Amino acid sequence: MELDETDLAIVRELQGDGRLTYETLAQRVGLSRPAARTRVQRLRESGTVRVVAIVHPAVRALSASAHLAIDTHGAADQVARQVAALPQAPFVTLTSGRRAIMAELRTAGFGELERTVERVRALPGVRAVDSLVATRHVKDPYLLTDEPTVSALDDVDEHILAELEEDGRLPFAELAGRVDLSAGATRSRTLRLLEGGVAKVVALVRPDVLGMGYLCGFSLRVTGRTAEVAGTVAGFERVTFLSTCLGHAELVGTITAESFAAVRTTLEAMRALDAVCGVESWLHLELVKERYDLGPHTA
Missing domain, CATH: 3.30.70.3460 (Alpha-Beta Plaits)
Structure with a gap:
């Protein structure tokens, strides 16, 4: 797939934070929100980019x-x-x-x-x-090279991580349905995991x-x-x-x-x-x- 400068800018932004909102991403690369969303979908559907959560090795007991x-x-x-x-x-x-x-x-x-x-x-x-x-x-x-600040994970946390390992950009509403929580509770838990260094959502690209x-x-x-x-x-x-x-x-x-x-x-x-x-x-x-x-x- 041939990438232009805007595509490359999008990839670099997602490498830093794979869960950037389309609105924020659009502002950073100079597109409208729908155009940014369309480009991200095209990059992912073509297999050029995978956006996934990578869990800290310490959380997986990989010492x-x-x-x-x-x-x-x-x-x-x-x-x-x-x-x-x-x-x-x-x-x-x-x-x-x-x-x-x-x-x-x-x-x-x-x-x-x-x-x-x-x-x-x-x-x-x-x-x-x-x-x-x-x-x-x-x-x-x-x-993340620093040790995570969140230590105790329950089954719901593990389910959230497993879903994000497959698709790091799952919307909170869809993620909530998969883990059987409200959207608000799912958002709170997900941010706690990400901000606590348990996992990082990134774009994987050759x-x-x-x-x-x-x-x-x-x-x-x-x-x-x-x-x-x-x-x-x-x-x-x-x-x-x-x-x-x-x-x-x-x-x-x-x-x-x-x-x-x-x-x-x-x-x-x-x-x-x-x-x-x-x-x-x-x-x-x-x-x-x-x-x-x-x-x-x-x-």
Whole structure:
């Protein structure tokens, strides 16, 4: 689907807040309310954009995560799809570089994380797996990095979250009918969940749709205080994801850019940091899976 500048402006607004009212959205992009509504519907019906709620990992008891670099015997495509079939793997890509596949795991504790890594190692076609255990998500385009301030959720809250995970723009009146509450009570509960950091409603869209089709993963070796370097790297405009981690590197992240030149410029800026003593990078060639509406699993 071909997007014009107005479509792109709408997508960017929904990436920041997927539940923006059509009236507010229209004002921000310079359209009438009906025109804004029509454009959003067209973007969603074409599959260009999905607007969904992403629940904070802590709420789903997903307290452990890791980044895997996977080498294969022979072709990598089928192996990547086997990894993507695991419910603990929200993100899987085919990549260039030393390893053919990169994946992210999120699990309910380190015991399950260990078992899931062992499952990946045992998959047919897997030659080797390098793991980086994440300690803190510093920057994430989809997840709230701060801990949620709402802790006790009842069955109605969970039902609301489940509905919004499928359609983040459900009107309060329709959502109320599905969870068997009044529209006012549903609105109050939903806002409590969103404002309390339990979930975030965002537009999921491929970076190439926004003219940012060059995705480069990287890992950094750091001397001194990792937190200080992480703060600097997270401030780079084209760094869209960053985690601190344990393993053969202290930081792992993603650059999303409009060209190879922009990727190179960002990598060079990292290499120029005094505290960075090593940089490894790889290109994401194909996004196999990106789905963050994950619940607790059994490994």
